[in-house]
Amino acid sequence: MLAFLATTIFCFVIWLLLTNNGNMWGMDEIFAGIVFSVIAGIVSRKIFVKDMKMANPKRWFMLLAYLPRFFYEMAKANFDVAYRVITGKIKPGIVKISPGLKNDLSLTILANSITLTPGTLSVDVDDERNLFVHWINVKEEVLEKMPREYKPICSNFPDWARRIGE
Amino acid sequence: MIWEILCIFLGIGIIFNILASIGLLRFPDVYTRLHAGTKCTTFGSIFICFSAILYGLWRWHDGEKQMLAISIHSFLALIAILLTNPTGAHAIARAAHRSGVKPVKAIVDDLEEVKND
Numbered sequence: 001m002l003a004f005l006a007t008t009i010f011c012f013v014i015w016l017l018l019t020n021n022g023n024m025w026g027m028d029e030i031f032a033g034i035v036f037s038v039i040a041g042i043v044s045r046k047i048f049v050k051d052m053k054m055a056n057p058k059r060w061f062m063l064l065a066y067l068p069r070f071f072y073e074m075a076k077a078n079f080d081v082a083y084r085v086i087t088g089k090i091k092p093g094i095v096k097i098s099p100g101l102k103n104d105l106s107l108t109i110l111a112n113s114i115t116l117t118p119g120t121l122s123v124d125v126d127d128e129r130n131l132f133v134h135w136i137n138v139k140e141e142v143l144e145k146m147p148r149e150y151k152p153i154c155s156n157f158p159d160w161a162r163r164i165g166e
Numbered sequence: 167m168i169w170e171i172l173c174i175f176l177g178i179g180i181i182f183n184i185l186a187s188i189g190l191l192r193f194p195d196v197y198t199r200l201h202a203g204t205k206c207t208t209f210g211s212i213f214i215c216f217s218a219i220l221y222g223l224w225r226w227h228d229g230e231k232q233m234l235a236i237s238i239h240s241f242l243a244l245i246a247i248l249l250t251n252p253t254g255a256h257a258i259a260r261a262a263h264r265s266g267v268k269p270v271k272a273i274v275d276d277l278e279e280v281k282n283d
Contacts, residue, residue, distance in 0.1 A: 014242070017238050017242065018238075018239065018242070020234065020235055020238060021231075021232050021235050023231060023232075074205070074208075074209060075209070077205050077209075078182060078205055078206055078209040081185070081189065081201055081202055081205050081206055082182070082185045082206070084189075084201075085185050085188050085189040085192060085193075085202060085206075086185075088192060090193070090194075090198055090271070091271075091273060092195075092197065092198055092269050092270070092271060092273075093269065093273045093275060094197075094263075094269060094275045111252070111256060112249070112252040112253065112256075115204055115205075115252035115255055115256060116204070116205060116208060116248075116251075116252050119201070121197060121200055121201055121204070121255060121256075121259055122252075122256050122259070123197070123256070123259040123260055123263055124259075124260050124263060134197045134200075134201075134259060134269065136198060136201050138273055143273075
């Protein structure tokens, strides 16, 4: 029931934002929005809300605190890729990292962050939640040990993902 | 003043999208091309969205009420790009590796070793 309500309200807010044209909404728009939100809520409540963990406002604050650092890393990533596009210097490889995360939400956040930050692209994930990361400029010191260090690959993103999603 | 900021944002966005297209042509295999195709296009599109948001807010402030819709829609598009672009890249990379595409010039491939075990 709570999952249904959360999904419906979310859909309704998105509907209101999309149908806004600078004036107030008419009654017909609001009524159609409620009908479609209820349908979407019934259909997708089990996909949209897996558990009530994200209802904790602390996690939303962590997410907000994470965004500036993430954007800084993303800007760095773009200059890095721009440099490699122009010079053509690449040394690619696929490395396995074990971030030690426990649920799928934090793993999704980590994988998306890895894809958008410098020189790394998440390729695959196995049953023990180890990530396989395509790295465009492999550093030699990481290749020496077999349980790879994740610090040089994705700095402290696993800690942030753990704080947000677990 | 605002017009110049808009032009700078659009310029940054276009430069990064051009770099992404050059990267798609220059890089040797699917994984390195995905690097160019995800990072640069996301960043470039973010700046183009910022520019659209700012333009909408500016015209809204000048009294054209319906221009607020441009800002809101661009913001929703921005969030959608940020969520779907890395997910799509992940799906393409995984499908490529499963269908046997080897990374060109790779000095290490842990995933291949796992599959052979």
